[in-house]
Amino acid sequence: MTARIIDGKALSKQLREGFKTRVSQLVSQGVQPGLAVILVGDNPASRVYVGNKVKACEECGVRSFHIGLPADAPEAEVLATIARLNADPSVHGILIQLPLPEQVDPRRVLEAISVHKDVDGFHLYNVGGLVVGNTIFPPCTPYGVQLLLDTTGTDVAGKNVVVVGASNIVGKPMALMLLQREATVTVCHAKTRDLAQHTILADILIVAAGKPGLIVAQMVKQGAIVIDVGINRLRDGPNAGKIVGDVDFEGVKEKASWITPVPGGVGPMTVTMLIENTLRSAERALRMRQTDDYQEWEAPLLKGG
Numbered sequence: 001m002t003a004r005i006i007d008g009k010a011l012s013k014q015l016r017e018g019f020k021t022r023v024s025q026l027v028s029q030g031v032q033p034g035l036a037v038i039l040v041g042d043n044p045a046s047r048v049y050v051g052n053k054v055k056a057c058e059e060c061g062v063r064s065f066h067i068g069l070p071a072d073a074p075e076a077e078v079l080a081t082i083a084r085l086n087a088d089p090s091v092h093g094i095l096i097q098l099p100l101p102e103q104v105d106p107r108r109v110l111e112a113i114s115v116h117k118d119v120d121g122f123h124l125y126n127v128g129g130l131v132v133g134n135t136i137f138p139p140c141t142p143y144g145v146q147l148l149l150d151t152t153g154t155d156v157a158g159k160n161v162v163v164v165g166a167s168n169i170v171g172k173p174m175a176l177m178l179l180q181r182e183a184t185v186t187v188c189h190a191k192t193r194d195l196a197q198h199t200i201l202a203d204i205l206i207v208a209a210g211k212p213g214l215i216v217a218q219m220v221k222q223g224a225i226v227i228d229v230g231i232n233r234l235r236d237g238p239n240a241g242k243i244v245g246d247v248d249f250e251g252v253k254e255k256a257s258w259i260t261p262v263p264g265g266v267g268p269m270t271v272t273m274l275i276e277n278t279l280r281s282a283e284r285a286l287r288m289r290q291t292d293d294y295q296e297w298e299a300p301l302l303k304g305g
C-alpha cells in the first residue's frame with residue numbers, strides 16, 4: 001500500500017481563499033487586519049520565514065508591519081518595540097520570530113506581547129489555555145497539524161497518538177490539543193529509550209524532532225497516519241541544500257495510510273494558521289469595539305492584558 005498524501009500546500013491555498021472574504025467583511029466594517037512581525041538579527045532561515053509571512057499577508061489582504069532590529073539589539077529595545085505595537089490599534093497580531101539572539105530572553109519577550117495580540121499562541125495565558133482546552137490563539141504549527149489530520153476524516157478520539165519531540169512550540173502544545181480531543185497521547189523526546197517501541201504502536205505519528213531520517217519504515221505501524229513537522233536543510237552529500245523532514249518519506253510512504261510531504265506539508269499550514277489567528281484577533285477587536293464588553297467572551301483577566 002502506498003500512502004495518500006496530505007497536501008498542506010493545497011489546504012493552505014483553499015483556506016487563504018476563504019480568508020479574503022473575511023478580510024472584506026472586516027474592511028467593510030472599518031477594520032483592516034494588521035500583523036506585526038519582528039525579526040531580530042539576520043538568521044537566513046528566519047528571514048525566509050518572515051518573508052513568507054509578509055507575502056501571505058499580502059495575498060490575503062492583511063496589512064503587515066515588518067520590524068527588523070539589529071542582531072545586537074538590547075532586550076530593552078525589543079520590549080519597547082512590543083509595548084509600542086501593543087498600544088497600536090491598527091496592529092491585531094504581533095509575533096517575534098524565533099530563535100532570538102542570546103542577549104534577549106525569549107520568555108520575557110513573549111510574556112510582553114498582549115494576550116489580545118498573541119497570534120503565535122506562545123504567551124503563558126494561551127499556553128495555559130491549552131491545558132484546560134480553552135485558548136484564544138492556538139499555536140500555529142499544531143493548529144495546522146490538527147486541520148491536516150481532519151482532512152483524512154480520522155476521529156482522533158481513542159487513537160494512539162505518538163508525538164516525537166517535546167518542544168514548547170510544537171510537541172507539547174500538540175500533545176495537549178490531541179488530549180483535548182480524547183486521543184491517547186505519548187510524548188517521546190531526546191531522552192526516550194528505544195523510540196521504536198513507542199512509535200510502532202502509533203495510529204497517528206507526529207514527528208517534530210529536527211533530525212533528518214529519524215523515523216524509518218520499521219518504526220511505523222502498518223496503516224498509520226504520519227505527520228512530519230521536521231524541516232531540515234541537508235548540509236552534505238549529493239542532496240546538499242535540499243529540505244527534508246524527520247521521516248524517511250520514501251520508505252515510510254509504503255507502510256503509512258496517509259503521510260505529509262516536506263516541503264509542502266505542515267510548513268505552509270504554519271503560516272496559514274498565523275493569518276487565521278490574525279483574522280480571529282481582528283474579529284475579536286471588532287466585537288469588543290461593538291459591545292464594549294470584554295467579559296462577554298473572555299475571562300476578566302484579559303481586560304488589562
Ligand SMILES: Nc1nc2c(c(=O)[nH]1)N[C@@H](CN(C=O)c1ccc(C(=O)N[C@@H](CCC(=O)O)C(=O)O)cc1)CN2
Nearest residue numbers: 049095096097098099120140243263264265267268270
Ligand atoms: N515566532 C515563531 N517562530 C518560529 C515558528 C513559529 O511558528 N513562530 N516556527 C518555526 C519557523 N516557521 C515559522 O516561523 C516556519 C518554518 C517553515 C515553514 C515552511 O513553510 N516550510 C516549507 C519549506 C521552506 C523552505 O523551503 O525553506 C515547507 O515545509 O513546505 C513555515 C514556517 C521556527 N520559528
